[in-house]
Amino acid sequence: MRSDSFRFKLMMLYFWTIVIPTVIIVFFLPNFFQKLLLHQTTQYTESTAAAFTKNIESYLNELERLTLTPYFDSDIMKALKFKAKQDPIAQLSPLEKLKMDEVLNEKFHNFIRMSRKDISGTTLVTSDGSIYAKSTGLTASVNNYPFSTTEWYRKALAAEGSAVFIGSHKQDYLKQPLETDVFSVARIIRDPDTELKLAFIIADADTGVLRNLIQDFQFNVNATIAVLDDNQQVVYSTAPLSPLMRKSVGESSVSIVEDENTYTVIRRDIGTAHWKLVFFCQIQKLSLS
Numbered sequence: 001m002r003s004d005s006f007r008f009k010l011m012m013l014y015f016w017t018i019v020i021p022t023v024i025i026v027f028f029l030p031n032f033f034q035k036l037l038l039h040q041t042t043q044y045t046e047s048t049a050a051a052f053t054k055n056i057e058s059y060l061n062e063l064e065r066l067t068l069t070p071y072f073d074s075d076i077m078k079a080l081k082f083k084a085k086q087d088p089i090a091q092l093s094p095l096e097k098l099k100m101d102e103v104l105n106e107k108f109h110n111f112i113r114m115s116r117k118d119i120s121g122t123t124l125v126t127s128d129g130s131i132y133a134k135s136t137g138l139t140a141s142v143n144n145y146p147f148s149t150t151e152w153y154r155k156a157l158a159a160e161g162s163a164v165f166i167g168s169h170k171q172d173y174l175k176q177p178l179e180t181d182v183f184s185v186a187r188i189i190r191d192p193d194t195e196l197k198l199a200f201i202i203a204d205a206d207t208g209v210l211r212n213l214i215q216d217f218q219f220n221v222n223a224t225i226a227v228l229d230d231n232q233q234v235v236y237s238t239a240p241l242s243p244l245m246r247k248s249v250g251e252s253s254v255s256i257v258e259d260e261n262t263y264t265v266i267r268r269d270i271g272t273a274h275w276k277l278v279f280f281c282q283i284q285k286l287s288l289s
Contacts, residue, residue, distance in 0.1 A: 125199060142173050165229070165272075166183060168233065168235045226277075
């Protein structure tokens with residue numbers, strides 16, 4: 001009996017000192033640390049996403065202000081008002097018309113030169129159909145380009161003078177466009193007194209600007225970062241988005257699982273342009289090996 005009792009005590013001792021701690025280590029601690037890692041990663045990424053969103057909003061605000069430049073230049077506004085008049089414009093002498101064109105070309109050139117270096121081009125379309133385009137490559141606009149038929153022109157017209165942001169697109173309105181895509185801000189310039197439409201202006205920025213902004217941040221996790229426009233089309237992404245990633249952008253899920261990888265999804269609204277910033281952070285699984 002004593003030997004059985006002693007054996008039982010040894011078994012209980014082994015159970016409490018070896019088995020139970022092993023079960024805790026094998027099954028419970030990895031799950032605990034996995035959740036802790038997920039929480040810390042999410043907090044860090046959310047703070048990074050907030051900072052990155054502010055940087056993008058700040059840049060888009062500067063881009064938007066560039067399109068207001070004609071309002072602050074009396075010579076440009078005077079030339080635009082002359083071009084907007086239907087009858088008087090025909091009565092101007094050839095010299096007066098040439099002077100107006102020189103004003104717009106010269107002022108527009110200065111506008112480009114003094115603006116940010118990452119602006120790849122701006123185009124001004126006056127109400128009489130004249131086009132004044134300047135770009136980093138000093139290229140001209142495509143002859144008779146149908147600006148008024150484009151979706152973003154109609155979008156700017158509907159905004160009634162407010163700025164509208166255009167997602168990633170080609171500069172097909174320039175004879176020598178950039179090889180890479182650009183994103184843009186556009187607006188209709190109106191006469192402050194009569195509300196008459198004077199011109200349409202569009203300023204383009206290379207999508208590489210967003211890449212440079214992202215490179216300013218250091219990440220301790222494997223993450224894919226995407227900027228999407230108001231139509232949920234990708235403006236820029238650090239890596240190609242899978243179909244599942246694209247689908248999850250418009251949903252409210254906080255995580256997705258793809259190819260045995262778990263991603264935490266963090267979304268931030270870029271209020272200036274009604275765009276969206278999305279982080280797909282891959283969560284590494286803990287291993288005891």
